[in-house]
Structures are given as structure tokens and as C-alpha cells.
Amino acid sequence: xxxxxxxxxxxxxxxxxxxxxxxxxxxxxxxxxxxxxxxxxxxxxxxxxxxxxxxxxxxxxxxxxxxxxxxxxxxxxxxxxxxxxxxxxxxxxxxxxxxxxxxxxxxxxxxxxxxxxxxxxxxxxxxxxxxxxxxxxxxxxxxxxxxxxxxxxxxxxxxxxxxxxxxxxxxxxxxxxxxxxxxxxxxxxxxxxxxxxxxxxxxxxxxxxxxxxxxxxxxxxxxxxxxxxxxxxxxxxxxxxxxxxxxxxxxxxxxxxxxxxxxxxxxxxxxxxxxxxxxxxxxxxxxxxxxxxxxxxxxxxxxxxxxxxxxxxxxxxxxxxxxxxxxxxxxxxxxxxxxxxxxxxxxxxxxxxxxxxxxxxxxxxxxxxxxxxxxxxxxxxxxxxxxxxxxxxxxxxxxxxxxxxxxxxxxxxxxxxxxx
Amino acid sequence: xxxxxxxxxxxxxxxxxxxxxxxxxxxxxxxxxxxxxxxxxxxxxxxxxxxxxxxxxxxxxxxxxxxxxxxxxxxxxxxxxxxxxxxxxxxxxxxxxxxxxxxxxxxxxxxxxxxxxxxxxxxxxxxxxxxxxxxxxxxxxxxxxxx
Numbered sequence: 221x222x223x224x225x226x227x228x229x230x231x232x233x234x235x236x237x238x239x240x241x242x243x244x245x246x247x248x249x250x251x252x253x254x255x256x257x258x259x260x261x262x263x264x265x266x267x268x269x270x271x272x273x274x275x276x277x278x279x280x281x282x283x284x285x286x287x288x289x290x291x292x293x294x295x296x297x298x299x300x301x302x303x304x305x306x307x308x309x310x311x312x313x314x315x316x317x318x319x320x321x322x323x324x325x326x327x328x329x330x331x332x333x334x335x336x337x338x339x340x341x342x343x344x345x346x347x348x349x350x351x352x353x354x355x356x357x358x359x360x361x362x363x364x365x366x367x368x369x370x371x372x373x374x375x376x377x378x379x380x381x382x383x384x385x386x387x388x389x390x391x392x393x394x395x396x397x398x399x400x401x402x403x404x405x406x407x408x409x410x411x412x413x414x415x416x417x418x419x420x421x422x423x424x425x426x427x428x429x430x431x432x433x434x435x436x437x438x439x440x441x442x443x444x445x446x447x448x449x450x451x452x453x454x455x456x457x458x459x460x461x462x463x464x465x466x467x468x469x470x471x472x473x474x475x476x477x478x479x480x481x482x483x484x485x486x487x488x489x490x491x492x493x494x495x496x497x498x499x500x501x502x503x504x505x506x507x508x509x510x511x512x513x514x515x516x517x518x519x520x521x522x523x524x525x526x527x528x529x530x531x532x533x534x535x536x537x538x539x540x541x542x543x544x545x546x547x548x549x550x551x552x553x554x555x556x557x558x559x560x561x562x563x564x565x566x567x568x569x570x571x572x573x574x575x576x577x578x579x580x581x582x583x584x585x586x587x588x589x590x591x592x593x594x595x596x597x598x599x600x601x602x603x604x605x606x607x608x609x610x611x612x613x614x615x616x617x618x619x620x621x622x623x624x625x626x627x628x629x630x631x632x633x634x635x636x637x638x639x640x
Numbered sequence: 641x642x643x644x645x646x647x648x649x650x651x652x653x654x655x656x657x658x659x660x661x662x663x664x665x666x667x668x669x670x671x672x673x674x675x676x677x678x679x680x681x682x683x684x685x686x687x688x689x690x691x692x693x694x695x696x697x698x699x700x701x702x703x704x705x706x707x708x709x710x711x712x713x714x715x716x717x718x719x720x721x722x723x724x725x726x727x728x729x730x731x732x733x734x735x736x737x738x739x740x741x742x743x744x745x746x747x748x749x750x751x752x753x754x755x756x757x758x759x760x761x762x763x764x765x766x767x768x769x770x771x772x773x774x775x776x777x778x779x780x781x782x783x784x785x786x787x
Contacts, residue, residue: 577721
């Protein structure tokens with residue numbers, strides 16, 4: 221397992237094991253030109269690019285295996301089912317879940333979170349409390365607000381400090397016998413802060429609360445070991461990890477998944493149906509109503525194979541190098557301020573230049589072929605905390621290079637010159 | 641850039657703008673022009689920069705205010721992002737001080753012709769698409785008053 225602490229232990233030896241020029245050959249999109257300039261893709265925290273190895277799996281599936289799964293007696297259906305279930309096992313092994321039926325295939329992180337929130341509406345009552353962190357993405361706030369409206373439970377917020385870290389002493393004070401659920405992202409999408417999830421989970425368990433960790437931003441950089449974390453629910457999306465969009469997973473401990481009622485009704489999720497009563501299927505099918513994203517699920521497995529072949533330790537070490545270089549280079553620009561300066565962060569740099577709107581910087585960078593994200597990154601409470609309309613966010617992946625960072629720095633300098 | 645005070649039709653103004661933009665050689669000149677427009681023009685009276693007049697894009701904010709004088713709609717607007725403000729200046733130049741009916745009938749194809757199409761794409765989230773909708777809504781409302 222690559223622990224959250226790994227990021228403080230950069231070893232140059234790891235970085236040398238990653239041949240970035242060779243890796244870049246795997247990504248056809250990196251050869252593209254945008255507005256006449258070579259694409260510099262620094263919006264990896266929004267979605268990662270797809271290597272040829274994963275694209276090949278998608279093409280191969282539709283060329284040779286396309287069929288509906290779990291119900292056909294014919295060969296194609298059986299082969300497709302095998303591929304899909306093999307992918308589930310790959311995902312199980314990757315995250316070290318105890319059973320493959322603890323992996324629920326979903327359309328992505330947001331779907332996974334809604335599935336759990338919906339399940340909990342049957343288990344919560346007035347007076348119960350849900351804790352969410354101040355670092356959350358909107359998708360991790362809204363479902364809980366809706367859940368609170370339905371059940372009368374109360375939503376409480378674990379605050380953050382100026383560095384963009386959660387204040388753990390405040391978390392301790394918020395925990396009580398009323399706490400039923402704690403929701404925290406493993407890594408903040410807006411700032412890149414790595415949260416101490418193991419500690420957060422242990423403390424929640426001491427008061428009997430369940431914990432859901434949103435791993436959408438973490439899984440491109442490290443391997444969460446769900447058994448070691450002892451987490452109750454862990455969710456992520458494939459498209460952040462070199463996989464396709466529209467597919468993701470919910471890991472849930474078997475006991476919890478048995479306790480939660482089904483989310484959606486439909487095919488696949490039933491054992492027996494009469495007009496009087498329906499018996500639900502066993503895990504994981506109870507939560508997988510309808511025809512799933514079969515190809516997406518298989519490609520998700522292929523994406524994990526691809527990332528594991530490069531090695532997450534290599535990826536983390538190389539991205540740390542990019543982060544340090546980018547931070548150092550950007551800070552040389554006068555008036556530039558970086559938001560989220562935790563010691564424990566991934567390769568995300570969220571910044572502003574004094575007196576300039578992030579949207580303007582992003583627009584000029586785009587003209588130069590540089591893709592960054594601007595705005596509030598679906599994390600408006602964080603922007604309100606810093607009293608800013610948004611930031612420019614450059615997020616690096618293992619296929620980015622230092623010379624691309626140089627292009628970004630030059631682009632920001634040019635934008636500053638044009639806009640000041 | 642000279643803005644003529646003698647009232648021109650929407651089509652005349654659009655043609656002027658297209659001609660002006662044709663002089664720019666590359667994106668940098670186009671953008672520098674818009675940035676300069678955004679910097680220099682006072683576009684809205686501070687008293688109208690209210691929550692009520694705000695059009696929230698996902699990223700930049702846009703304020704719009706409308707008034708009718710002598711059967712013509714006068715628009716003023718602003719944005720917290722300077723490039724957005726530059727485009728607003730262009731839009732105001734086209735749409736403001738015109739009869740409601742002409743505003744309702746006008747299109748924004750000229751934005752495409754001057755190489756700023758991407759700013760009006762629905763994914764852009766800068767509030768400009770909503771702003772144009774709002775200008776038209778005002779025009780429709782004022783047109784009803786005239787009928």
C-alpha cells in the first residue's frame with residue numbers, strides 16, 4: 221500500500237524508473253494541437269487522459285464481445301460477463317477489498333455517494349448528525365443536505381485552516397453519540413490537500429459512526445487499502461485514473477451493504493418478482509439495477525492494469541517532483557498566491573494573481589494551448605473561506621513534463637502582462 | 641476606438657465591429673483590444689450593481705441594467721472578469737440605444753465572425769449567454785409596454 225505519508229518520502233530513485241517520454245507515447249491526445257499550439261494538459265484533476273492500451277480494450281470489446289451480461293446463455297454473453305466480472309475482481313484486488321461483491325459498479329463517484337445517502341435515509345432520524353468536511357466537492361455536500369431534509373438529521377461541518385487542512389481538534393469536538401456518518405474526501409479537488417483519513421475513520425468508529433471517503437482525487441496518486449483503512453464506504457471514478465467516463469465504484473463493507481436498502485429498482489437487482497413481493501438479488505447485484513456500463517467496467521479494470529504496470533510509487537514520486545518544480549517556478553511570478561499549502565498534498569496547484577480574475581488568466585492560457593481549470597472547482601465553500609471568486613488550478617499527472625510547466629509559467633507571465 | 645454618437649442601426653454597428661476586428665492580425669491583438677475595452681469603459685452605474693441585476697455564470701459575474709428612453713432601450717452592464725467585460729462592451733455597443741423590436745430581431749452571429757465564438761459557447765459558463773438572453777427579455781418586456 222502507498223500510504224498518505226509516502227508523499228513526504230520522495231526518492232529520486234523512483235522517479236528515474238519512470239520514463240516520461242515513453243509514457244507520453246501511450247497517450248495519442250498529447251500529440252494534439254490546440255489553438256495552433258501543442259496541447260499542455262493540466263486539467264488532470266477534472267479528468268485524466270486515456271492511454272492507447274485502454275482505448276484498445278474499448279475497441280476490442282465493441283469489436284468482439286459486445287453482449288448483455290448475466291442473462292444470456294449464448295457464448296458472447298458469457299464472454300462479456302466473464303470480462304466484466306474479471307474487472308470487478310481486478311478492482312477488488314487493487315483496493316484490497318475482502319470480497320468482490322463488496323465492489324458495486326456505479327456510474328461514478330457522484331452516483332456512489334447518492335447510493336449511500338439514499339440508503340441512509342432509512343437509517344437516520346431527527347437528532348442524528350452527519351459530519352462533512354469544509355474541503356468537500358459539491359457532489360459530497362448536496363446529497364447530505366437532501367438526506368438531512370428528508371430525515372431531520374443535522375449537517376455539521378469540520379472546519380479548515382488557512383493552509384487548507386482540516387482542524388482535527390474541532391473534528392474531535394464535533395464527534396458524539398449523535399454522529400451517525402462522517403464524509404470526507406481523501407484528497408481535496410480544489411487544493412490537493414491529503415486528509416488524514418485513517419485518523420478520521422478511527423475516531424468516527426470510536427463513537428459508532430460510519431465513514432464514507434470520497435477517493436476521486438486520491439486514486440490517481442495512491443492505492444487506498446480499504447481493509448487497512450477500515451473504511452465503511454470508499455468511492456471513486458474511473459475517468460480520473462486513465463479509464464473512461466461514466467463508470468466508477470462504491471466499495472462498502474459487506475455488513476453495511478446488506479443493511480442498506482436497494483437504490484434503484486429494475487432488472488439485474490431482483491431474485492424473484494411477483495406482484496405481491498420482490499426478493500432482491502444478493503450483493504453486488506442488489507445495487508446494480510439495469511444493464512450496466514459493461515465496456516466501461518472492463519476498461520476500468522484495464523486502466524488499473526495500466527497504472528499498476530507503471531507503479532503508483534513511481535507515479536507519486538514523479539508527480540511530487542513536478543509539484544515541487546511547478547510551485548517553485550510559479551512562486552517566482554510577482555503577485556502570485558498559491559491556495560492550499562499543506563505539507564501533505566498532491567500535484568495540484570491552485571493559484572491567483574493579485575487583481576486579476578482567474579477566468580481571464582484561464583482564457584489567455586487556453587489561447588496558448590494550455591488547459592487549466594478556472595473557477596470555484598465545485599467547491600464554493602472553500603472559495604468563500606478564502607474570500608475569492610475562484611482560482612486557476614493546474615493539476616499534473618505522471619505524463620506531464622517540466623518543460624510543460626515552463627510553458628505554463630510563461631503563459632501565466634504573458635497573461636499577467638496582457639491583463640495588468 | 642471611436643463610437644459615433646449619431647444613432648446607427650444594429651446592422652451598421654455590427655459591420656463596423658467586423659471591420660475593426662479585421663485589422664487585427666492574431667489572437668493577441670484581438671484580446672488586447674478587448675482587455676483595453678474592459679479596462680477603460682465605465683459600463684454601469686454603481687447603484688445598479690446589485691444582487692438583483694446579477695447574472696451568475698459559473699465563473700465570472702455579470703450585472704445588467706436596462707432603462708427605456710425615447711422608445712429606445714438603454715443597457716448598462718459590467719463583469720468582474722475583464723475579458724468578459726470587454727465582450728460586454730461590444731454587445732452593449734450593438735444592442736443598447738435601439739428600439740426593442742430591433743433588439744428582439746437581432747442575432748449574435750457577428751461574434752463568430754470576429755473570432756470570439758468560444759465565449760458564447762454554452763460550456764463557457766461566463767454568464768454571457770445568459771446575458772444575451774436577459775437583454776432580449778428586457779426588450780420583449782419594453783416592447784409589450786409600447787404595444
